[in-house]
Amino acid sequence: MKKSLPVILVIVALVIVGAFTIKIKRTRTIDWEESFNEKSSKPYGINIFYKELPKLFRDKKIRTVYHQPSSYLAANSEDGWGDHVAQGSYIKVGNSDYLTEYSVDEVLNFVSNGNTLFISDYYFHEKLEDTLGIEIKFEYNPKKDSISELSFTNKSLNYTKIDKNSGDNYFSKFDSINHSILGHSKTDEKRVNFIHVPFKNGSIYLHLQPKVFTNYNLLKGDRYKYVESLISYLPDDNIYFDSYSKYQNSYDGDVEQESDLSWFLDQLAFRWAWYTAVIFGILFMIFNAKRRQRIIKIITPLQNTSVAFVKTISNLYFETKDYKNLIDKKITYFFEKVRSDYNLDTEELNEEFITKLAAKAGKKKEDVKTLINYIKLIQSKREYYEDNLVKLNKYIENFYA
Incomplete structure (x- = not known):
């Protein structure tokens, strides 16, 4: 062991120096995937918005829904088997394509009972569009800086800009008499991207730019004020935050998975302290795994006398x-x-x-x-x-x- 100790120390030193060299030379890549996951701290996760909901709706119950609305809202109805009767606002940000026809029916039934539905996404379920009589189209952004302007019909509310935007979705068809225009997006011309749809005893709010809710945009300047204005249209009531699609995708590894060790691994000093400890532990086990044998006494053979x-x-x-x-x-x-x-x-x-x-x-x-x-x-x-x-x-x- 004493003879191999210098070799071990040299190997460890080379590993540590190599690791630091790679770390210095390596350019950190940023994941710009639009996951819209409330647990993700990546640029296009919505962790910040999710954590701010209790402040935006003080003294109200915030529930995260990990089930299809067809099962969750049906269970928590007057005739259901849930632990309460669902009442309030149902919020969905991005990834709404998972909805089934049964879920669309259940959500509309939820709204019919005097509740509110808010969806911010690029497109909606075909049945929802057909039921509400709306159509959506896409306008390519001709600007080199890929910046779009978002504003409200109510001039007293905050407008904003959004960058890294290749284009905007807009409502090409809707009921201009019964549907209220609440906001616009502008690339080369102003188009409707936010409407209010009365539906029986409740209300539906449809918004076509979910990126405004992401961590990247909320932390950039005062863009968070635009999101505050969006949410101000919702009644001061309990919130049902839809996370079914993100919860399901987590099994496939498509969304960010965080552990208690993740914060430490993000810190350079802690990370390499951890790696060094692991390396030393492995080397210790390798060199101590050799069979240790007791010293065999040398027995002098009998002499021929x-x-x-x-x-x-x-x-x-x-x-x-x-x-x-x-x-x-x-x-x-x-x-x-x-x-x-x-x-x-x-x-x-x-x-x-x-x-x-x-x-x-x-x-x-x-x-x-x-x-x-x-x-x-x-x-x-x-x-x-x-x-x-x-x-x-x-x-x-x-x-x-």
Whole structure:
């Protein structure tokens, strides 16, 4: 581990430096998708507008609807099974194409009971347009700066401008007698983009520029005043904010998903502190995942003490000068080897024995005869000297050679 520590530190340093270099060079891209999602803080999300609703409608109940109106409004009707009777204003900003015919019928029924419907979108459901007798067309913006002007028929209300706008939708057909013109959009000429439609006991407000509700426009100058003027047409009543389409799209990942960690990851210092901690953690796990083995003690193998033992014994005999004992043992060991190796009887050391031993050992008869005769000579003596032991050992070693 100590040897690999410098390598780990170098890798971590390179990763951190590389990450900061990429961060400095990378140009942050902005997502301009028109999600109209009330949870999104991106330019064309409507998070700011959604959070301001409680201030615009003080002391009123703000409910977010995550169901089709055909089920939600039906459940919360006088004959329904919901927890209350729906009364107030139903607001829909963008993505209204999800509505089914049953939902259109239920929304119109909701309005018929004296309630209000407000929709801001580029187009509306075909059944809604047919029922109200309206048609919508698109006018391309010829201006290079892509700016459109939005205003109200009531001159006391705030007008505004909207940029990054390729063109405007407008009402090409509506009931000019029963429908009230509330606002206009202007590119090269003024066209109707905001109307009020009385419907039985209630009211419907249709607006054709949902981008005015987005975060980008509300934070730019005093454009928020235009939205305040739009909302001022709604009665001071409970609000039903439609979020069905955005809620459904979230399963497909089309809208922004935020977590509690998202704010920290948006901060450069926090983000790289987090990444560094993760990198160190991973490296720690990798290098500590190796199997740790206890130190194995080195066991010294047993030594062959036979040679040392022989040396010790021979030195003992040599120092005591017991030549007779040594000579007797060497002769005894020699004859024992002859009996075991050559299968010869050593009782009679005669000429026949010498001949057989020389033949089986592959030695010269004269050398064998010299050895055997010297053994017989020593065995006949009573006193022994060092010279006798040395000479006997010489003859025996020559036989073994």
